[in-house]
Amino acid sequence: MxxxxxxxxxxxxxxxxxxxxxxxxxxxxxxxxxxxxxxxRDKRSHPEVIIxxxxxxxxxxxxxxFAGGGYYSEILGRVVSPGGEVLxxxxxxxxxxxxxxxxxxxxxxxLPGVQRHDREIGDLDLGENNLDAALIxxxxxDLYHTADGWPAIDRADFMGQIVRALKxxxxxxxxxxxxxPGTGKDSAQxxxxxxxxxxxxxxxxxxxxxxxxxxALHAEGDDYSVIVFDPKxxxxxxxxxxxxxxxxx
Numbered sequence: 001m002x003x004x005x006x007x008x009x010x011x012x013x014x015x016x017x018x019x020x021x022x023x024x025x026x027x028x029x030x031x032x033x034x035x036x037x038x039x040x041r042d043k044r045s046h047p048e049v050i051i052x053x054x055x056x057x058x059x060x061x062x063x064x065x066f067a068g069g070g071y072y073s074e075i076l077g078r079v080v081s082p083g084g085e086v087l088x089x090x091x092x093x094x095x096x097x098x099x100x101x102x103x104x105x106x107x108x109x110x111l112p113g114v115q116r117h118d119r120e121i122g123d124l125d126l127g128e129n130n131l132d133a134a135l136i137x138x139x140x141x142d143l144y145h146t147a148d149g150w151p152a153i154d155r156a157d158f159m160g161q162i163v164r165a166l167k168x169x170x171x172x173x174x175x176x177x178x179x180x181p182g183t184g185k186d187s188a189q190x191x192x193x194x195x196x197x198x199x200x201x202x203x204x205x206x207x208x209x210x211x212x213x214x215x216a217l218h219a220e221g222d223d224y225s226v227i228v229f230d231p232k233x234x235x236x237x238x239x240x241x242x243x244x245x246x247x248x249x
Contacts, residue, residue, distance in 0.1 A: 024058070025051050028078035035104065038071055044235050047075055049216040050135075053243045054171050059083040060132035063117075063165065065124070066094050066139040069101030070114070077113030087117040089124065093150050094139075121153055126165035134162050135173040138239070140199055144188035159206040166246040172208055173244070174199065175217065177237045180224035192228045196240040208244035217241055 025048050050072075056062060060080045064073045064087065073088035080086060095102060095118065105111070119125050126134075143159075146152045166172065179186075179193035185202075187193035204210055222238035 024079050025075070028075050031078060033109065034074070037104075038074070041071060044217075045071070046216045047072065049214055050137075050173065050175065050241060051075065051079060053173055053212075053214060053241070054133040054135065056080060056084075056133050056171075061085050061087075061130060063087045063089060063124075063126055063131050063134040063162070065089050065134060065136045065162070066091075066142065068094060068098045068137075068139075070105040070111070072135065072137055073114050074105065074111050077111050079113075081113040084113050086114045087126070088114050089117045089119060091118070091120050091151075096149075121151060121158055124158075124161045124165075126161055128164045129167050131165045131170055132167060133171045133173070134166060135175075137175045138177060140174045140176045140203075141185070141188040141192055141194035144185040144194065145192065147189060155202075156206070159203070163207055163246060168246055168248045170246045171211065171243060172203070172246070173242070174203065175239055175241050177228045178222070178224070178240050183224075187224070190227065191225075193224065193237075196242070199240070200242055203242065203244050207247070209247055211243040211245050213243065214241040 029042065029048060054062070054076075056076070056079060058080055059082075061084060062076050062080060064070075064076060067073045067088040067090055070088050073086050076086045077084075090098070090102070106116070117125070142150060143153050143155050162172065176199060177191075177193040179191070179195040181195065183193075184195050184198040187195070200210060217239035219236055219238040222236070223233060224238075226233050228234065228237050
């Protein structure tokens, strides 16, 4: 009799609906403890689209590189919980740049699944073959930026650390401010922009395979000659979204 009951219980568990990633992200975005500023940012950042592209689930390990104030880290932490981990990475230069934003994120608040991960660029301390995904949001251009106290980056070493840390099949996603056609990386220094086609080829040159893109953050009429912090374009720039994966073999 006990064996029959056990079999029936297993059968009942087997037919329970599995929550999709979209449903998990929706729940994370609806969490009542989220900051008001995050709810405002949702309207322009469309995290429900971006996070879907990472193809992650509970138990996964993700690195949010140059996480800044931790907007994405907090959402991702709930998506990979329980059992997963998000490394909310910043170097000292980025911590100084974001100011109080990180303090507001952390003070007196619980961030399930999130681990603060302050590391300098020369040693990101990401390990090998243990990340299901990594992302850089609006900071890939910083690989080519050296002004304002930002350290020069050995790009091959930096990207090599990320590629080694990804599991085979693990995804790498970037979002950045697009630049005028034909400018490549030239706008990174003064305007904090980078051309989409250049960024794609650049990432691919480090051994990652292009998976696809999204136009969810495309904005018509962006003035590519204006720095992204200018009030007339801030938060409204034309942004590209590119997704890559580490080859399976």
